[in-house]
Amino acid sequence: MSRFHKRLMYWIDLGYMDYEKSLNVQKRVIDKREIGALPDVLLTVEHPHVYTIGRRGKNEDVPSVSLPVFKVERGGTVTYHGPGQLVAYPIIKLDETHLDIPQFVKMLEEVGISLLKDYNVDADRIEGKAGVWIGGKKIASIGLAVKNWVTYHGIAININVDLRYFQAIKPCGFPPNLMTSLNEIIGRNIPMDEAKRKFIQHFANIFSVELIEKPLDILFTNC
Numbered sequence: 001m002s003r004f005h006k007r008l009m010y011w012i013d014l015g016y017m018d019y020e021k022s023l024n025v026q027k028r029v030i031d032k033r034e035i036g037a038l039p040d041v042l043l044t045v046e047h048p049h050v051y052t053i054g055r056r057g058k059n060e061d062v063p064s065v066s067l068p069v070f071k072v073e074r075g076g077t078v079t080y081h082g083p084g085q086l087v088a089y090p091i092i093k094l095d096e097t098h099l100d101i102p103q104f105v106k107m108l109e110e111v112g113i114s115l116l117k118d119y120n121v122d123a124d125r126i127e128g129k130a131g132v133w134i135g136g137k138k139i140a141s142i143g144l145a146v147k148n149w150v151t152y153h154g155i156a157i158n159i160n161v162d163l164r165y166f167q168a169i170k171p172c173g174f175p176p177n178l179m180t181s182l183n184e185i186i187g188r189n190i191p192m193d194e195a196k197r198k199f200i201q202h203f204a205n206i207f208s209v210e211l212i213e214k215p216l217d218i219l220f221t222n223c
Contacts, residue, residue, distance in 0.1 A: 009092075009209040010038065011200055012216055014045035019070055019081060022047065022089075026152050028219050029091045033150050038219075040097075042203060042211060043089040043154075044196055047081040049165060054078070054143050065168055074143035074153035078169045084160030084181070086195050088203070095149040105130055105142055107206050108155045112140040114202040115157065115195065121185055132157070137180040157199070158182065160189045 014022055022045050032038040051062045051069045054076035061078040062069050081087060094104065109125050112132040116123040116139070123134045132140035140157040158181030166179045183189045204211045 006208045009040040009211055010214045011042045011211040012214050016046045019047050019050040030150050034148050040092045045087050049082040073145040076143040080165045086157045086159050089154040092151045110206050111202045112157050115199050118198050138178050139180050159195050
């Protein structure tokens with residue numbers, strides 16, 4: 001359960017969006033959140049194929065491939081984003097919620113665990129290894145950055161992911177065969193809109209927020 005009272009938070013669904021464009025959206029939200037021009041914001045998105053390298057990663061962690069590669073501010077090493085993966089970027093001002101980073105990570109993990117329970121899949125944590133795990137396989141990865149107490153980047157949950165794209169890297173430093181996805185476990189694809197709606201319901205409950213859906217253009221108005 002959350003340690004802070006229910007409060008207003010915006011939810012902006014970016015749909016299917018290039019990674020670089022979504023990163024620029026995050027940065028715009030952060031700038032507005034820092035000065036109080038926006039409340040906390042949850043962004044959800046599905047990306048085209050891309051590899052990203054975190055602060056502990058190196059360029060050589062990604063071999064010569066045809067996919068775009070971005071080096072970003074989040075923690076961790078290299079990971080893959082692509083179609084069928086539910087990505088959520090919670091942009092939250094931690095000093096207003098009285099949460100620290102470990103608590104924040106555990107709550108994000110709990111959202112993923114709760115989502116998977118809706119599909120009768122028992123998931124859990126592994127101590128010292130951020131993310132969501134099922135029988136020793138990783139289904140959700142978490143990588144965060146914090147700027148002036150404002151979080152960005154977030155969680156990626158493999159819903160209907162083609163796991164072959166992990167084979168070219170060591171995702172989060174692990175062997176690629178440790179990665180799994182919901183469709184591999186239950187034997188069928190899940191509509192992304194369905195998974196996304198379940199995710200935001202659990203997010204609202206676990207973070208004790210009232211999520212108000214807003215269009216992307218709210219970022220370009222005086223709000």
